[in-house]
Amino acid sequence: MKTLQMTSIDRNILTGCRFFKRLPLSTAEAILHGAALAEHEKYDSLFRQGDRIDDVFLVLSGLVRLYRVGKDGREADVGVFAKGELFGEDTMFLGYRATANAEVAENSVIARVDSRKLRQLAASDPDVAQAFIEHLCHRGKMKEDLLAQDRLLTAPQRVANYLLSQCPNGSTSFCFRLPFQKSVLAGKLGLAPEALSRAFSALRESGVSVKGRMIEIHDRHALERF
Amino acid sequence: MKTLQMTSIDRNILTGCRFFKRLPLSTAEAILHGAALAEHEKYDSLFRQGDRIDDVFLVLSGLVRLYRVGKDGREADVGVFAKGELFGEDTMFLGYRATANAEVAENSVIARVDSRKLRQLAASDPDVAQAFIEHLCHRGKMKEDLLAQDRLLTAPQRVANYLLSQCPNGSTSFCFRLPFQKSVLAGKLGLAPEALSRAFSALRESGVSVKGRMIEIHDRHALERF
DNA sequence: CGCGTCTTTGATGCAAGTCAATCGCCGTGG
DNA sequence: CCACGGCGATTGACTTGCATCAAAGACGCG
Helix, strand or coil, rough: EEECCHHHHHHHHHHHHHHHHCCCCCHHHHHHHEEEEEECCCCCEEEECECCCCCEEEEEEEEEEEECCCCCEEEEEEEECCCCEEEEEEEHHHCCEECEEEEEEEEEEEEEEEEEHHHHHHHHHHHHHHHHHHHHHHHHHHHHHHHHHHHHHHHHHHHHHHHHCCCCCCCCCCEEECCCCCCHHHHHHHCCHHHHHHHHHHCCCCCEEEEEECCCCHHHHHHHHH | CCEHHHHHHHHHHHHHHHHHCCCCHHHHHHHCCCEEEECCCCCCEEEEECEEECEEEEEEEEEEEEEEECCCCCCCEEEEEEECCCEECHHHCCCCEEECCEEEEEEEEEEEEEHHHHHHHHHCHHHHHHHHHHHHHHHHHHHHHHHHEEEEEEEHHHHHHHHHHHHCCCCEEEEEEEEHHHHHHHHHCCHEEECCCCCCHHHHHHCCCECCCEEECCCCHHHHHH
16 A cells, blocks of 8 residues: 555546535535545455444545455455445444445555545535435435345346446447456356356347457347346 | 324324434424325335335335336335335435335325425535435445345345344343234345245244244344354 | 466356245134 | 135245356466
């Protein structure tokens, strides 16, 4: 881990992300003022379930995985955060205790903001409070989606869903690069890596080609039917 | 469905529940003023996924099940709400569209509060905003728990967890009545009713007796080990 | 080119969903 | 009071989807 100075590029990433976009620029700047930047490498642990956390985390680059571990040591991802996303925000309203483990999933630059400061701001500035509320609702919906997906869909269906979610809307055939390792995607979808692999094979006959991280979808409608 | 007048008992239920307890009584009264009360019977549908919703719902008695349906018609519960709980609050920050279906799971009395009014209040009154934020964080944690539970635990483990969550803390042996039908519990835990039934049998040898809705746990530590 | 890591493939086992039949409980009506 | 009917719960037999373990293959990087 290495601390860094925040560049103007970093500022732009943050002020452009979903959470900050709702806020006046001056408010965003105020929140970011005093943020601590650090470089982390893959497999670094940011915190563990039950730890006391006094910061909110912002991903400037790279990837962070939030997961819980079962009694038998198995891990289940409850969230994966990429550039421009923020996590750990709910702990500041839950006694400042982490509800999951956070592990860096690829070399990353991560900013921390003092959560007490942010909380006070949320209490005094209605804009900030509003931004939090919307952010939390959005997060809640995603978790609901995830749960429903887990309970209703088979592995190939989940993968098809994910692919469709990456589809620029309107296009019937498209191509993109997975933003992370397949094993990470597997975790995100609640699958073992082997299951993801098999799901991709199953989707091949519905017009999905996979070469390394490059994915090609020939007909999105075939996926929707799946 | 039959509309009713709100009684002082109803008021007490609501002002005593988690969400309103954070607020000054006068604020709670202001929110509740103008709430519409109605009696619903089992299997009534309150709304469907995608419907436009202009209310927030409060359960005064009975039970409501929130669920999504898959393409094949199978249903997956994403929430079950009992007396004193509130739902539908996130739709007002998500374009007023329901993200799931709501069905009354047993004869219930349900209040509705105009969500626009509530939203305005959240924007102008920092107490209300704060209450929402905490409520949403709490909700988020529960969903995270649910997801992790789905991915990490077997059916008997989930049931054991649920039983422990009902245990008055400190007691090693206890007894209680299920607050709803077993099939509802099954849905809540993401299981088919048959699987719940089998899970109960499996737990019998760990000191769990089931007679109708009455549950008796002889040794909570045996469950914790499970 | 060679090594390590990630991914794929194959074989096997297990947990839970499904379908179907039975049982138990409770309320109704004779 | 008992017989009946209906609904929910249980049990059994079967099927399926996925995890797991193990081995081979592909890819990226030095």
